[in-house]
Amino acid sequence: xxxxxxxxLTAGQTCNPVPNSQCACxxxxxxxxxxxxxxxxxxxxxxxxxxDPSDDYHTYFFNPCxxxxxxxxxxxxxxxxxxxxxxxxxxxxxxxxLGRQGPASYTYIPG
Numbered sequence: 014x015x016x017x018x019x020x021x022l023t024a025g026q027t028c029n030p031v032p033n034s035q036c037a038c039x040x041x042x043x044x045x046x047x048x049x050x051x052x053x054x055x056x057x058x059x060x061x062x063x064x065d066p067s068d069d070y071h072t073y074f075f076n077p078c079x080x081x082x083x084x085x086x087x088x089x090x091x092x093x094x095x096x097x098x099x100x101x102x103x104x105x106x107x108x109x110x111l112g113r114q115g116p117a118s119y120t121y122i123p124g
Contacts, residue, residue: 030116036078038116053078062099072099073111084108 028038028047036050053076062072074081074088074097081094086108088097093114100107 035114035116049077052076070100073097074099078114080114 027041029041031037031039031046034048034050036053037046037048039046062074064072074084076095080092081088081097084094084097084099085106087110088094088108091110091113094110094112095114096110096112098109098111100109
């Protein structure tokens, strides 16, 4: 699962965690804050999930700000689940945690 955040970083610039926020980081040059909190309550990403267009078998769930708690299996029992993969459907579905919550930070690495 790859999540792309659209921002403008230059070489050596970082976006550092904002205190008390899982979803925001402040640009090291003072140019602003990248805030992903509008995605926190996105029904499609964290509850309905989305399918890979090239793969009908897997469904992916993601919430960059709040732990996903509405799923089953490994995703339900693991604390701070940020992303999850569902394989199959119905009673045969299997869930795998792909990532966990943590403070947001980004670094531009050229090349």
